[in-house]
Amino acid sequence: MTDAAVPQQISGRGLGERLIDALLSGRGIWPAVPAIIVLMVVAVVPFVILLSLGFSNIVVSRGEIVSQTFSLAHLTNALTDPLYWTTFQRSLNLALTTTLLCLVFGYPVAYLFLVGGKWTKRAILILTIAPLLTSGIVRTYAWLVILGGRGVVNSTLMNLGLIDQPLRIMNTHWAVLIGMVQIHLPVMILPLIAVMSRHDSRLVEASANLGASRLATLRTIVLPLSVPGIGTGAALVFTLSYTTFVVPQLLGGGNYLNAATMIYEQVVFSLEWSKGSVSSLILMVTCLIVLVAIALVTNHFTRWTKGRDA
Amino acid sequence: MMHQHPRTASKVASSVPVLRIGAVGKQFGATKVLEKCSLDVDEGEIVTLLGPSGCGKTTLLRCIAGFLDADQGDVRIDGQDMGPIPVNRRPVGVVFQSYALFPHMTVARNVAYALKMQGIRGAEADRRVAGALATVSLQDFGDRYPSQLSGGQQQRVAIARVLVMEPRVLLLDEPFNALDAKLRSSMQVELRQLIKRLGLTAIFVTHDQEEALTMSDRIAIMRAGRIEQAAPPDEIFDYPATAYVADFIGTSNFWKASAAGGTVPLPDGQRRQTEHSGDVQIMARPHNLKLAEPEAGEWRGHVQFHRTIGALIEYHVETSDGVLLQVATMRQERAAPFDDGAAVSLHIIDPTYCAVYPAS
Ligand SMILES: Nc1ncnc2c1ncn2[C@@H]1O[C@H](COP(=O)(O)OP(=O)(O)OP(=O)(O)O)[C@@H](O)[C@H]1O
Ligand SMILES: [Mg+2]
Numbered sequence: 001m002t003d004a005a006v007p008q009q010i011s012g013r014g015l016g017e018r019l020i021d022a023l024l025s026g027r028g029i030w031p032a033v034p035a036i037i038v039l040m041v042v043a044v045v046p047f048v049i050l051l052s053l054g055f056s057n058i059v060v061s062r063g064e065i066v067s068q069t070f071s072l073a074h075l076t077n078a079l080t081d082p083l084y085w086t087t088f089q090r091s092l093n094l095a096l097t098t099t100l101l102c103l104v105f106g107y108p109v110a111y112l113f114l115v116g117g118k119w120t121k122r123a124i125l126i127l128t129i130a131p132l133l134t135s136g137i138v139r140t141y142a143w144l145v146i147l148g149g150r151g152v153v154n155s156t157l158m159n160l161g162l163i164d165q166p167l168r169i170m171n172t173h174w175a176v177l178i179g180m181v182q183i184h185l186p187v188m189i190l191p192l193i194a195v196m197s198r199h200d201s202r203l204v205e206a207s208a209n210l211g212a213s214r215l216a217t218l219r220t221i222v223l224p225l226s227v228p229g230i231g232t233g234a235a236l237v238f239t240l241s242y243t244t245f246v247v248p249q250l251l252g253g254g255n256y257l258n259a260a261t262m263i264y265e266q267v268v269f270s271l272e273w274s275k276g277s278v279s280s281l282i283l284m285v286t287c288l289i290v291l292v293a294i295a296l297v298t299n300h301f302t303r304w305t306k307g308r309d310a
Numbered sequence: 311m312m313h314q315h316p317r318t319a320s321k322v323a324s325s326v327p328v329l330r331i332g333a334v335g336k337q338f339g340a341t342k343v344l345e346k347c348s349l350d351v352d353e354g355e356i357v358t359l360l361g362p363s364g365c366g367k368t369t370l371l372r373c374i375a376g377f378l379d380a381d382q383g384d385v386r387i388d389g390q391d392m393g394p395i396p397v398n399r400r401p402v403g404v405v406f407q408s409y410a411l412f413p414h415m416t417v418a419r420n421v422a423y424a425l426k427m428q429g430i431r432g433a434e435a436d437r438r439v440a441g442a443l444a445t446v447s448l449q450d451f452g453d454r455y456p457s458q459l460s461g462g463q464q465q466r467v468a469i470a471r472v473l474v475m476e477p478r479v480l481l482l483d484e485p486f487n488a489l490d491a492k493l494r495s496s497m498q499v500e501l502r503q504l505i506k507r508l509g510l511t512a513i514f515v516t517h518d519q520e521e522a523l524t525m526s527d528r529i530a531i532m533r534a535g536r537i538e539q540a541a542p543p544d545e546i547f548d549y550p551a552t553a554y555v556a557d558f559i560g561t562s563n564f565w566k567a568s569a570a571g572g573t574v575p576l577p578d579g580q581r582r583q584t585e586h587s588g589d590v591q592i593m594a595r596p597h598n599l600k601l602a603e604p605e606a607g608e609w610r611g612h613v614q615f616h617r618t619i620g621a622l623i624e625y626h627v628e629t630s631d632g633v634l635l636q637v638a639t640m641r642q643e644r645a646a647p648f649d650d651g652a653a654v655s656l657h658i659i660d661p662t663y664c665a666v667y668p669a670s
Contacts, residue, residue, distance in 0.1 A: 205377050208397040209404045210475065211427035220423075224414050229394035304414040304455055 015217070054277035074278045084279070088286065091259040093291075094173075097241035098180040102188040102237045103230065105181065110192035111222065117203070124193075128186045136183055140250045143179045144170065147251075171253030179251045180241050187240060188233040195229030196222070224301065231298030235291055242287050259283045326389045328353050328477050328511040334373055335382035336535075337364075343369045345535040346383070351479070356505055356512045358522040361532030361558075368577070369516045370532075371481050374513070376400050387478055398427070403472030403518065405482040409464050411456040414573045415466050417443070418452035424475035461642040462493050469501070473508070479504065480512040486521065518561060523547075531555045554668040556593045563594050564636045566669060572668055577629070578609040583660040589669035596638035596660050601625060601648055607655035611635070614649050627654065 013021075023030050054074055059067040078084050113124045131139060147153045147169040154166040169175050203225070207217040232308035241247075252261070259279065267276035316322045327350040336344040345364045351357050358477035359367045359519055372378040374385050385392040392400055412420050421442050425435045444448050446466035465485060472480065485501070492574035502525050505512050518523055522529050522544045530540035533553075539551040550556035553564065567574050569590045573581045576592070584590065604610055618624075618641060625648065626635040634654070649652055658664060 199413075200408055200410055202406050202408055203412060205375075205397075206404070206406060206410040206412075207423070208377075209375055209400075209402065210471065211398050211426040212423075213398055218428060221412060302414075 007090050008310070050277045050280060053273050054281050058274060060271065060273070064138065073273045075281075078275070078278045078282065084282070087257050087262050088259055088282065090257070091242055091283075092286065092290075093178065094180065094258060095238050096250075097177060098184060098241040099188075099234050099238045101181045102185050103179075103234065106185055106188035106233065107226075107230075108224070108251070109189050109217070110196055113193050114196045114201070124189075128193075130190045131182075132186050136246050140179055140247050141185055141252055143175065143182070147175050147178070156161060170251065171255065173252075173256070175251040176256055178246045180244065182224065183238045183247060184241050185243075187236045191232040191236065192226060192229040196226050199225050225302040227298060228305075231294055235294050236295065238290055239287060242290070243283060267268075327351055328355075328388060329374070329513070330386040330389075331370070331374065331383070332386065333383035334370065334380045334385065336369055336373060336378065336380050339561075343535050344373070344380070346536055347532075347535070348383075349530055349537055349540055351513060352512055353511055354509050355527045356502065356514060356525060356657040357528045357530055358526035359515045359530050359532055360519065360522040361517065361641045365532045366535040367463065367517075367532055368483055370560075371404070371483050371513065372514060374479070375402050375404050375481055401478040402478035403475060403480050405465075405468050405472060405480070405485050407484045409456075411464055411467055411471070413456055415455075416452060417454050417456065417459070420456065420467055421452075421470050421474050422541060423471065428475070428625050438474055438519060440472040444471060445508070446470045461488050462497060465489065465497065469504075473510075478511065480510050482512060482514075483515045484517075485514075494521075495524075501525070529559075531558055533558075540614060548663070550593070552664060553591060553593065553670060554664075556665060557666075561596050561636055561638075563596065564591050564598065565629075565635075566590070567592050567666075570668065574633040576658055576661055576664065578607050578655075578657050580661045582666065584662055584666040586632075586666055586668055590666050591669050593667065594658060595663070596624065596636040598663050599635065600639060600657050600659055601627070601637055601638040601654045602657060604653040604655050607657055609656045611648055611654055611656055613648050613652045613654060616648065627656065629656065 015045075017031075022028075028038070052068070054070065055070060056068045057071045057073065058065050109124060109128070114122070115123055144151070147170075149153070149166045151170075151171065153169065154163075157163045158166065162239045203221055204217055207221045208214075212220065243260055247266060248256045248258045248261050249264070252258075262281070263276050266272045266279060315642050329351040331347055334344055334347045335342070347356065347366075347370055359370065363616070369378065369502075373380045374392075376392065376395065377561070379393075383530045387401055388390075398655045412423065413469070415423070415505055418439055421439045422435055425431070425438060430438070439453065443452060446469055448463060448466055448470065451459065451463065451467075456467065456624075459467065465488075488498055489497060496657040498521055504543050514522075514525055526543060528540055528542055529546050531538045531546065539546060541549075541551075546555060546559055546630075550559060550562075556562045557564075565577070567576070567590055569584050569587045572583060574586070574590055574592065575581055582592075601613075609629065611627045614626045614628050614634075615634055616625045622638050623641050625639070627635045627637055629635060635655070
């Protein structure tokens, strides 16, 4: 190729080619434009509407808003209503407990994945991913069968003669918690596995070679390196379980009130859209606060990644 | 060129060797990866495991370090059986090919790790860490994270990290693989000098011949899970114990012959003594052969092609019975005395320097 041919080739590129090149270059936000459009339509616009509903008095007639006037009444009502406080507290407690329990049960599984053989790894992956292939509603209904009055747990305990009356598990806080942990466990395990398997397995061997016991290796090498996975897993599990509707609704038997079920009732049953939108707003803001806290803690423990790729 | 490396004579093992690998065997499923591997390493000696990819070098190192349990045989350090000793209690330091530095710890904390595990802290730990970093000339890098170091620096951290715990045996698995060629050769010399200065006993894995010749007091040639020969580099090169070793190290010429009555005839009319009888193969190095005018001898052939490599001329010769041989001679004048296609006769310079192996 001669020197003269080079500029000719560049200028000779068609508009389409240059457009594609610009898109793929990563400069600007062009590759994200389709997603942004979708988000604007399905998320931002409804959100703005929601916000406006929450800060106004509306009159609804035959399913349509006929008048709307600005008001902070709904927000102040909500913040002074003890029912809101207890409901959000319950949601927060449930979500934090779920997150913690998912971490407690999920971490050993991820550790087993790290140190286990080929078949252990496969089994863990299958058992973790398989539940995600069925809908959350189906999995929640399965718990009805297990925890119900004549369910597997009760009939086993009764057959063993340990109890003579069925335990009331369904429709309690415990049923909701058990369901929440089971439903969200994979969401904790997968990021943990992803982060742990990113690191060289020789690190564990090196640690042992330098005199560390397995426990010391877990504490000084495996755990610190898995902090990003813990952060991601915790953020995902928290968000999902803080805002979940299906599990409390089904396993709580319709009388377990968390933020999501409360919003559902306000909007669908009482048709109090303004109340519902204020509740949603509080849910979002509090969720964000916890997520920021998780991110800060995670960052604090992964300062070492900062100098990377520099 | 290959003889210029510094070398200490292999010692006669009078006392207990630092490391004794006794008939170690290991298999993964049905495949035997190690078979009756035996090797003694003396105090202060650097032994290289050299062999083609997949011959079991890493597996043997992993058995010594305790990452794997040998199926047969035993590994002894200072006479003590390592079998029941867990990885974290063996007096062995491993430098991994990938370095395996802890990414979330600074260089200083990486180096201090082994001390921390032994419960050594405070001033004494600081002193020893500083000492180890100084040994590898990284005293100013203690506060950096591994990701902020070059490949060569990371490697030196990996070495300092095991040196600090003063292991009896140092194991290095292809430590230079990730380095570029230039850095590699300077690190080879540097590392050898360091190990010698500290009087460490080391096993070093490579599949690079030149690296083995540069680094080691003795080379152990491995083939399919066995050690074929373990000897000083010169001895391996000059007196390869098997045809495989001869073929693996350096360039070698083989041809078939038939031995009887304690001698074997060489094709140029000379004879060489041998304890073998019947079908044998004879090996001669290219620099043990020379070419002459065709009338000068009875072993005839013609030059296929030749090339000049610095002070050497390398001829590729096909003999009249179809064997391909390489002949290397020192260059005397500007032109090579024999052109491509020229008829020549071949001569063996020193028959005792030919090796005789049973026909395979
Ligand atoms: N965990 C394992 N399971 C099954 N086979 C293995 C395992 N580890 C090693 N092997 C096999 O054992 C043989 C020797 O492997 P090893 O890693 O010791 O070779 P090597 O000499 O170090 O090779 P290289 O020079 O490529 O590093 C190979 O055939 C390899 O496939
Ligand atoms: Mg290897």
